[in-house]
Amino acid sequence: MESYYLDWANLLLxxxxxxxxIAWIGASFYFVMLDNSLEKPQDPESIDKGVGGEQWAVHGGGFYNMQKYALAPKKLPDHLHWSYWESYSTWLTGFALFTMSYLWNASTYLIDKSKMDWQPGAAIGVALAFFVVFWMVYDGICQIFGRRKNGDTIVGVLIAVFIVFATWLACQWFAGRAAFLLVGAMMATTMSGNVFFWIIPGQRKNVQALREGRPVDPVHGQRGKQRSVHxxxxxxxxxxxxxxNHYSFTYTHKYNWIVLLLIxxxxAAIRQFFVVRxxxxxGNAGNPLPYALIGIVVLGLTIVWMKPEPMAAPAAAAAAPAVAFKDVQKVLEQRCFMCHGAAVQMKNVRVDTPDQVAAHAQAIYQQVVVTKIMPMNNATGITEEERALIGRWFQAGAKTN
Structure with a gap:
């Protein structure tokens, strides 16, 4: 019953x-599009007000005129719309999910003992350190190099190098599935950190200066823009x-860290296409199509490179020694019953009777032999010989009698 309610909590969260x-990314994409779609205003009144760019749009049966001030209006309205709760809510719910799924069950989902045999507490501490250290290094790079000559290029290169290192390290220390999610969460934490520590505070300072009749320091807008672009x-x-985490062939690959970096x-290249577009x-930029082609080519070559080797031919499988179902049952009992037996049925799957094994034979073969994602992070220590035995049993017809 407890697992039932936990599943509901996981689903709702x-x-x-x-x-x-969706709300955060949608708002982010919209404002990036808006910033890159602004045209110089033609209306003298708008120019006199300090409008630096505007966009006319039609949507949902109505016409809209979005205007962006070169610095700020002379007088602020009483009500301003702020975009930050989308970011904070996304991070809070994401961290809660990461805690529930990976930190709470670190022994099962976070740790792969074939990579690093450590205690759950240590693994959890290091995983959380990824968030903190990446933010500190990233933020330091932006502050030290961000306002120098060619600062954007320097910052971009240094951040890319650090992401490569962090991705490699995560995939060496943690289970592949957890490592991929950890890298994504690390970057997402930095995105929310940009909003929380720089973008919103800078905007608040500008608003306060305007309300108090003081000149606005443009550095806050410049910093906010830089972090928003990142x-x-x-x-x-x-x-x-x-x-x-839904596609095991990515994170179980021998060179999974390279897979993650390439994708x-x-x-990022495809995102650049839309930004420049x-x-x-x-007429303010060159044709962005090369960026899209780069992204497509990188993904295409990655797909070709990752293509699995052909499985053994049926004739070869038939020539192998016959596998008795009792031998398969013995492997399942030792390696699978703890999560899929009479006491516990993860994902409502049981394999402790012949009928249940027959019903799940295809899934057993796929998860245990082909993708090798089960047992999860090989927590029960299944051997390659045992996987091969299950493979021969399935290829011979998956008989349970």
């Missing part, structure tokens, strides 16, 4: 997380990292 993430390029890589690179439509 995940639902809220997706909703808030966030938009992090978005697609983070989304992939969050979705990757994140492809995502808005300026291109106004």
């Amino acid at each position: 995940r639902w809220v997380h997706v909703i808030t993430a 966030n938009t390029y992090f978005t697609l890589p983070v989304l992939f990292a969050m979705l990757s 994140m690179l492809g995502g 808005h300026r291109f439509k106004l």
Whole structure:
């Protein structure tokens, strides 16, 4: 009964997380599009007010005129719309999910003893340190190099190098599935950190200065813009990292850290296509198509490179020694019953009777032999010989009598 309520909690929390993430990413994408779609105002009144750019749009049967001031209006309205709760809610629900799914069950989901045989407390501490250390290094890079000549390029290169290192390290220390999610959560934490520590505080200082009749310091807008740009390029890589736990062929690959980096690179290139596309439509940038092609080529080559080796031919499998079902049952009893037996049925799957094994034969073969994601992080120590035995049993017809 406890697992039933935990499943509901996980489902509802995940639902809220997706909703808030859609709201945050949607707002982020919209304002990036808006910033890159602004045209110089033609109306003298708008120019006199200090409007630096505007966009006319039609949506939902109505016409809209969005204006952005070069610095700030002379007088602020009583009501201002702020965009920050989307970010905070996304991070809070995401961290709660990470805690519930990975930190709370560190022995099962976070730790792969074939990579690092450590205690749950140590693994949890190091995982949390990834969030803190990445933010500190990232923030330090931005503050030290961000305002120098060619600062954006220097910052971009240094951050990319650090992401490569962090991705490699996570995949060496943690279970592949957890490592992918940890890298995504690390970057998502930095995105929310940008909003919490820089973008919103800078905006509050500007608003306070305007209300008090003081000049606005443009550095706050410049810093906020820089961090906002970083966030938009992090978005697609983070989304992939969050979705990757559903696709075991990515995080179980021998070189899973390279897989993650290549797919994140492809995502960032495709995001660049959309960013530049808005300026291109106004004649303010070159054709963005090469960025899309780079992203597609990177993803395509990754798919080809990851292609699994062909399985043994049926004839070869038939030539192998016949497998008795009692031998398969013995493996299942030792390696699978603890999570899929009479006492516990994770994901409502049981394999402790012949009928149940027959009903799940395809899934057993896929999860144990092909993708090798079960047992989870090989917590029960199944051997390659035992996987091969199950494979021969399935290829011979998966008989249970």
